[in-house]
Amino acid sequence: MAEIIDGSENVSVQGILNWILLLAIFSIITVIGNSIGFSHPIGDSLIGMAILSLITLAGVWMERYLPFNISSIIYISVMGIVLAFPGMPTSDILLYYVSKVELLSIVTVFLAYVGIGMGKSWNEFKALGGKAVIITVLVIASTYLGSAIVAHCVLVMTGVPA
The missing domain is CATH 1.20.5 (Single alpha-helices involved in coiled-coils or other helix-helix interfaces)
Incomplete structure (x- = not known):
C-alpha cells in the first residue's frame, strides 16, 4: 500500500485518486471499529471521518502546491484548529461529527497500516x-x-x- 501514496512534489490526478482511495479505506475500517468498539452511530462516524479526510486531502494538496516549505501536518493542524475555533460557522457541526470518531479507532487502523509497511521491509529490520x-x-x-x-x-x- 505504500506505493499508493505519491510522494512526488507534483501530485497527479492518479496520485490524488490514490490518496482518496487510501483515505476511504482507512475511513471505512475506522468507522467499523468505532461502531463496534465505542457504539457510535455509523452515519455520524462516517461524516466525521469524511471531514477529517477532506482536511487531510486539503493539507496534502497545500503542501505540494503552495510555495512555502511547510509540512502537510502543519497545514492539516492549522485548518482543523481554525475550522473548530469557537465562533467559526463550521465549529459546531465539525466538533459534533468529529467527536463521534474515537482516537483509539483511528490509531488502531493507523498502526495496522504501519505494521503492514514494516512487514514489507521485514528483511531490512532483521538485518x-x-x-x-x-x-x-x-x-x-x-x-x-x-x-x-x-x-x-x-x-x-x-x-x-x-
Missing part, C-alpha cells in the same frame, strides 16, 4: 539484528509506560478518581 529488536521493545514499552504515567497524573490532577 539490524537482535539488539534492534530489544531496543524496539524497550522503546515501545517505555513509551506506553510513560504515557500511562502522564495520563494517570493528569487524571488525578483533574479530580478523576484513579
Whole structure:
C-alpha cells in the first residue's frame, strides 16, 4: 500500500485518486471499529471521518502546491484548529461529527497500516539484528509506560478518581 501514496512534489490526478482511495479505506475500517468498539452511530462516524479526510486531502494538496516549505501536518493542524475555533460557522457541526470518531479507532487502523509497511521491509529490520529488536521493545514499552504515567497524573490532577 505504500506505493499508493505519491510522494512526488507534483501530485497527479492518479496520485490524488490514490490518496482518496487510501483515505476511504482507512475511513471505512475506522468507522467499523468505532461502531463496534465505542457504539457510535455509523452515519455520524462516517461524516466525521469524511471531514477529517477532506482536511487531510486539503493539507496534502497545500503542501505540494503552495510555495512555502511547510509540512502537510502543519497545514492539516492549522485548518482543523481554525475550522473548530469557537465562533467559526463550521465549529459546531465539525466538533459534533468529529467527536463521534474515537482516537483509539483511528490509531488502531493507523498502526495496522504501519505494521503492514514494516512487514514489507521485514528483511531490512532483521538485518539490524537482535539488539534492534530489544531496543524496539524497550522503546515501545517505555513509551506506553510513560504515557500511562502522564495520563494517570493528569487524571488525578483533574479530580478523576484513579
